Amino acid sequence: MIPIIGYANDLGARPGEALGFKVSSALAEPYEVQLVRIISADPNPDGPGIRHMEIDAACNGRYPSRFQDFAPGSYAKAPLPTGTDLSRIELEAAVMPMLADRDRQTVLAVADPACGFALELSVDRGGLGLTLRTDSGEERLTAPGPLRPRRWYRVRAQVDLGARRAELSFEPLKQGEESGHATASFKDRSKLTATAEAGIRIAAGNVGGRPRRHFNGRIEAPKLAFGLGGTAGGIVLAWDFSQGIDSDRIVDVGGTASHGRLINMPTRGVTGTGWSGREMCWRHAPQDYAAIHFHEDDCHDCGWEDDFVFDIPKDFRSGNYAMRLRCGTDEDFIPFFVAAPLGRPQSRICVVIPTFTYVMYGDNGRYDYGPAIEQRMADWGAYPYNPDKYRQFGQSSYNLHPDGTGICLCSWRRPLLNLRSGYLTLLAPGCGSGLRHYQADSHLWAWLEAKGFEFDVVTDHQLHQDGPDALKPYRTVLTCTHPEYHTENSLDAFQVYVDAGGRLCYLGGNGFYWRIAVSETIPGIAEVRRAEGGIRTWAAEPGEYYHALDGQYGGLWRRIGRPPQALTGVGFSAQGTFLGSHYRRLEASYNPEVRWIFDGVDGETFGDEGLSGSGAAGYELDRYDIGLGSPENATVIARSEDHAPTYIVTPEEILTHVSTISGMGPDQLIHADMIYCDTPSGGALFSVGSITFCGSLPVNNFENSTSRLLENIVRNFLAEGV
Template structure:
């Protein structure tokens, strides 16, 4: 089958001794061996790869051991065991045979784990949505199933917490785990116990991470995978002003990967910081087997929803769902849709669009309540992809309007490898299309912290469960319609991270508050940077002509003019609760807290004050009634505008993640929303 050279593979899996399993978007499983794996040489035993299997694109996760073992996780949570026995384990070009039990289902409970890692030593780790880390070990090693085949009868054992802070995690033999934080810091752990227990001494350094490198975020690397002896393979981004394909495979090796903690924290890398180029043609896009995007970010009743799709599957199922308070199917477009086949990306696709054909269309009905929706694309074995869109009302139906921050989603969407933050493209503006699949609109829990759609869904879910009515629009509607869109609403809600906005959006928010409107700002780092939407609304241009960030405060238009607070960069990636500073404030009514009380110590994003926080500028007039306990913590406040309007600011990216579990946070927002519509 033909594959797109811009997204040939959906996954690379290192397996030790230089072996790399590469899964093509058409399902071909290809075996490679890097002959120079110990030193970073450029030799390969089989440079074009040997096909050893088919239909491997149906799995949501693939893990490998160092003796031919492979573990696959399907979308329905089933775990399968495979073993590829090489004719020449120490050399050769991949000739071998599959164990007769290969493909056997050995467990059916992996749906509990959005992320699964491991494979070495037959140990598998699962990360739950709350960041807890769970350990399982397959002891049979022959494809058999049942409790006797597993340690602890196949019951997972919790061995850690807090791993949702690391969006990228891999595992190596002997209990080594490596993870990259949002900012790209590479961390090391070693689980010494190796038996599913978590007592004293179970972890090196008592479980405290050791930082061993930088530059490992998605802004620098497309993907990375770890072998069995400290070697790491990563696909680097093309950093030219107009990026070409991201396809160069780089080799790194942490020589002391087992002993980072000995003699203090040391990281003995065999390669320079940027790694050593050892291969080409390794383009990777995880969703390339099945992916799609809406042709418009927001549609209303009577309009036609259209979703463009590319897939290498013969067919797939589709359904349209409203996502909160829980996913509810509003229409099944078709039981089975013929696959249009994999589409080849045109030149300039990151800016002008992927050009995929429209495969799903539906008339938006009056009965579709305004909110956030998706078209769910369902492939074999319950492999799921999502195309997210907003349904706006035909006219205002509620007192509150939620502005879904689709411009921010676009800024952080690194599908295709590049976004507003990716390395390179020095000295130029960046234009990013909406007409591409999105990594920023994850519908299902990911097992990682989220400042994008996942967190916004938590807010909308809480509002729905509280019985708070709301309409929804995307950023684009505010850009085009301005104050006339906002004026009918008693309150406007800005969610987790409304960072990006156009000039006309900012003007609308200013005029709305000056005219008596109420803003309820539940996030952090809001109204910070300007974008320029294209005339047809299908793309955004970021940055100034010289490639510098286009920050509004540098033009004399700080966010505090509207929100009462400005972004405080020194608080980046710190997390804490809030401390009450004015217990008599009306927004604290009914909480029972007193000055000095601490709340919000738990959030799905670690703690309620954190990640990115805002503070009242010197001389600012906002009234602060709670403040993050960490240095440069969020200053929760109310800011009154001339003309009777006001803004409530939670001033933190992590606030919405605390609403379901912290009654004080919930009560504050309940009071703010009631005041907004009162």
């Protein structure tokens, strides 16, 4: 257990707004809260180190420790009308189990804690199970199986307490599979009537308490009937999951209006029993997508209460901040970002914080975590907790659920361990600090601080909400190292800024790559569908390329007609291990129009040192391609070279084992292009095409060729009349 941990209700805010901070502390003593500004988050003793500045705030102070619990795993809950006859119940659903190594994975549960009654229908390792619990004990019936993974079955159960009889069965929806059936006599039971405490759960058991025995797989058309078969007062509850696919609500079509709610956001917009492949979009044929996929590790909103609130003063400085929680030797840092008031910038530079990317990588468990990186964490005094070891808050869209399916929904209303100052992503022996995302981006923040550049920040979330107005006032806009994930709104905000004469510095690699969706009605969550190509750790199932949250086609922006080259001039071309290389100046860089970029930069090569991959060009590389929308007037001023043999071309570039879409050989596509161009609207564009570029900025106390080159660009972009 992590002794003290927390999160804010949002990752960003503006002066005059308030952020609530939720803390769980298993410690006995009160904890101290201190607001800090994050200048550098790199724990490497050979780099700038961890640098925080304490800030006065009304919320600073001591707060009592209290433990706030969270139970992962998705399910649905619905009410049961008071007075419902519980003496005769029929349960039915279509199910596709995904895990065969779990017992008592609950499909449907109905219970009334007030009278000690519970009935659960479950998929077991050995078949289908039915469990009846009352104050007098528990009885169980099993229909031998097994129910095989990734196959649809119709499961049914009937319980008649008056007749002391139960019946249980399952049958496959595909011919050729075995079915199962069982009957049993139960002990004498008195007639039961539901009280106000009665309820129903779908895909989890233990109604009224902490959810347990989660189902892993798909459920369609769950149905419960009460008091039927000649008994007076019979009612039917039946939920149609094809309705409200873009919501967290389930609709009862049985006549009682016992509509329910989804907890911890299982996956919707997935194919059900009726899908034939004739339609690929759930909006066109929702009846084909009448299933919901539940997982035992789904995580949406932890639901913790606020421990304290930060009312952001109206004159508060825009920047990168965290609330430091400290109790004895234990501490945590809850990150957040404050943008300037909309339309009233505090600086001429704006750094866009890639919070959508942070969320999609949030709590990323990596395959290479182990004793070696733990030793480095201890040696460097780095953040001591890693989501590969502490998985209670879910994982990232780069991880898999226990049933082997990809995680497509990620939340920011939970602690994100890898958004902590001092967090190490990977060991990277001999290759610098081993940082990515938040901590790697702090190399840029620290560089701006060292060079005396004042800057505002704005988050991707704020771009999505506020659109182009969020960037319009700024003389120049800088990205961070890896702005990979974007909604249509946030991508549009960048494009409008450039088209209107803005000056954009794209300082990363593999940016503007995946399309994601957020919801207007379900706060705190984003969705990705890894459709049709791209570098990816899992692939969306056939027929499931459309987001559930907004109904739009997912996957690569390139596949949707908006390749990153059309915005930044370069786009993802190659990926390798965390080994960086250098850039070499090209002949065109000596042209009078662009040679000022290299003032003070000595030699033909630069960027051969760095805290990210030991070089400015590494890990993920972008290249110039007119065929994909790169501006024809752009000048490629430098190109990386001498990359390690581990680098490969991205899948979307490959046609066969020897040919590519561009017509060039695969080896010719493994490089980063650094470009500059003036835009037709009077603005300018500078792109570096590498994820590790900013890692070279802090070398030699920020005095190096890479740093000088970027300083030349930023000062030129800030100059009036240029």
